[in-house]
Amino acid sequence: QRLLILVGLIVACLLYGVMTNVLGLGKAVDYTLVSHAAWFGLPHFSTPAFNGQAMMLIAPVAVILVAENLGHLKAVAGMTGRNMDPYMGRAFVGDGLATMLSGSVGGSGVTTYAENIGVMAVTKVYSTL
Numbered sequence: 001q002r003l004l005i006l007v008g009l010i011v012a013c014l015l016y017g018v019m020t021n022v023l024g025l026g027k028a029v030d031y032t033l034v035s036h037a038a039w040f041g042l043p044h045f046s047t048p049a050f051n052g053q054a055m056m057l058i059a060p061v062a063v064i065l066v067a068e069n070l071g072h073l074k075a076v077a078g079m080t081g082r083n084m085d086p087y088m089g090r091a092f093v094g095d096g097l098a099t100m101l102s103g104s105v106g107g108s109g110v111t112t113y114a115e116n117i118g119v120m121a122v123t124k125v126y127s128t129l
Helices: 001-021 052-080 085-104 112-125
Strands: none
Touching: 052 085, 085 112
16 A cells, blocks of 8 residues: 555656646746756765763663663563573673664664564574574
């Protein structure tokens, strides 16, 4: 059904373009911005600017993500019946390194996903090895 919406939008745009640009009914579509647009290019790179207020605003999110990671680790431990406490430090370090790597290239913070834990609970597949 979503495809039908997309097809309808495309047909409506084409029909409007023909009726206005070819038949002269209504205001014509101006394609000059599209034709003069730079289709290929590199993003503008700049040096990072550190703002203390922004850092203090985002810092509580890090605490929340640590709690979320801990909860997910405990859920996996309860599901598998294994003691995951020895791996807790690795999980936090891995999550932190992944978030730093993501942030260094302009991405958002990363986290563990409860949806994956739900799939593990349903399928009873805890490891692919």
